[in-house]
Amino acid sequence: MGPVFSQTSSDPVRLTDAMRSVFVELLVHGPLSRAEVARRLALSPSALTKLTKPFIEAGYLLEASGEGPATVGRPSQPLQVDASRMSFVGIKLTADELFAVRTDLSATVRMETSRPLADHEIDHVLGQIVEVVEELTVPGPLSAVGISLAGTATPADPVVHTSPFLGWSQLPLATLVEEAVSVPTVLDNDVRALTAVQQWFGEGVGHSSFALVTVGAGLGCGLVVGDRLVTGQSGATGLIGHLQIDDRGPMCERGHHGCARAYATSPAIRRSIATTLDRPELTFDDCLAMAADGHPVARRVLDEAGAALGQVVATIANIAGPELVVLSGESVHMYDVCAEAFHTALARHTHWTSTPVRVVVKPFAFNEWARGAAVTALQHLLLHR
Ligand SMILES: [Zn+2]
Numbered sequence: 001m002g003p004v005f006s007q008t009s010s011d012p013v014r015l016t017d018a019m020r021s022v023f024v025e026l027l028v029h030g031p032l033s034r035a036e037v038a039r040r041l042a043l044s045p046s047a048l049t050k051l052t053k054p055f056i057e058a059g060y061l062l063e064a065s066g067e068g069p070a071t072v073g074r075p076s077q078p079l080q081v082d083a084s085r086m087s088f089v090g091i092k093l094t095a096d097e098l099f100a101v102r103t104d105l106s107a108t109v110r111m112e113t114s115r116p117l118a119d120h121e122i123d124h125v126l127g128q129i130v131e132v133v134e135e136l137t138v139p140g141p142l143s144a145v146g147i148s149l150a151g152t153a154t155p156a157d158p159v160v161h162t163s164p165f166l167g168w169s170q171l172p173l174a175t176l177v178e179e180a181v182s183v184p185t186v187l188d189n190d191v192r193a194l195t196a197v198q199q200w201f202g203e204g205v206g207h208s209s210f211a212l213v214t215v216g217a218g219l220g221c222g223l224v225v226g227d228r229l230v231t232g233q234s235g236a237t238g239l240i241g242h243l244q245i246d247d248r249g250p251m252c253e254r255g256h257h258g259c260a261r262a263y264a265t266s267p268a269i270r271r272s273i274a275t276t277l278d279r280p281e282l283t284f285d286d287c288l289a290m291a292a293d294g295h296p297v298a299r300r301v302l303d304e305a306g307a308a309l310g311q312v313v314a315t316i317a318n319i320a321g322p323e324l325v326v327l328s329g330e331s332v333h334m335y336d337v338c339a340e341a342f343h344t345a346l347a348r349h350t351h352w353t354s355t356p357v358r359v360v361v362k363p364f365a366f367n368e369w370a371r372g373a374a375v376t377a378l379q380h381l382l383l384h385r
Pocket of ligand 1: 021241252253254255256259260261262
């Protein structure tokens with residue numbers, strides 16, 4: 001038995017592993033008929049009735065017809081989770097700003113807000129976190145808070161081990177926030193948090209294995225293998241940024257020649273075109289537009305970026321064998337101008353015994369990062385608390 005799955009002590013639902021499985025199945029795949037839930041989880045009808053009863057009585061599960069709380073004795077009515085029953089705050093920390101959303105149980109964003117981070121001193125950051133949590137608590141109490149950041153952190157551990165952007169190491173951030181706001185708080189790496197969104201509410205639904213690859217200021221990778229989000233031994237996984245593409249290529253900020261970051265991140269693409277043309281004013285989107293118009297320098301740089309990305313995706317597929325690769329991140333719209341080079345490289349670098357992995361391109365909105373942190377909090381609460 002786990003602890004209470006409730007915002008108030010008046011309607012506690014005590015969770016067993018079987019109850020968690022039923023609830024998560026309905027959250028991710030619902031609405032489903034009772035017969036379908038029983039079939040998916042290999043449960044007898046009477047066992048299922050017993051497992052769903054406390055959720056129905058506490059208002060977490062409803063009849064899909066939307067006519068109020070489900071009743072136990074109507075087996076033909078589909079069941080669904082009442083998404084409004086719990087709320088979460090997700091916070092994404094970057095070097096200069098904090099973004100936060102309030103979501104319901106279905107990861108739908110209900111509110112969003114942001115704060116500047118003038119410096120990275122913990123008292124200042126903590127103060128800003130407390131402010132946004134208070135602002136986002138106005139409509140009603142929260143079940144959990146999730147915080148994501150680039151760096152080494154996992155939901156199982158309250159400590160940020162390393163965060164190069166924020167200059168932190170061994171900082172017990174979740175403990176500090178939890179003490180300040182009195183809401184259970186978990187941390188995660190930002191790319192893994194985005195992967196959690198895809199796993200339960202996005203392209204990953206129905207797939208027991210997939211990879212999320214993000215392109216933007218950096219390159220990231222989250223992996224789900226056998227229905228589990230891989231966290232690794234120390235919370236460091238999916239570190240694909242410095243995979244070598246060509247040892248005669250451009251240099252990254254760590255001094256590698258021709259690693260993936262030096263080809264395929266938005267700052268690298270912009271810098272390469274702006275420097276070659278001696279046009280420092282060019283933005284990343286200017287560069288994409290020039291490549292789309294066939295400007296030879298921009299075209300070459302985007303073809304190289306697409307090829308590097310295709311090689312990275314092929315490498316991930318060769319190692320992990322995912323059913324699907326989801327391509328996303330702030331710069332994912334660059335795919336439109338480098339898709340041909342991407343797929344050529346993906347095919348060339350896919351192991352000869354396999355066929356190229358299916359790739360789905362997912363448009364990106366910046367609040368996805370904070371939404372990911374909210375889903376991390378939700379997953380941790382439903383699966384582990
Ligand atoms: Zn590098």
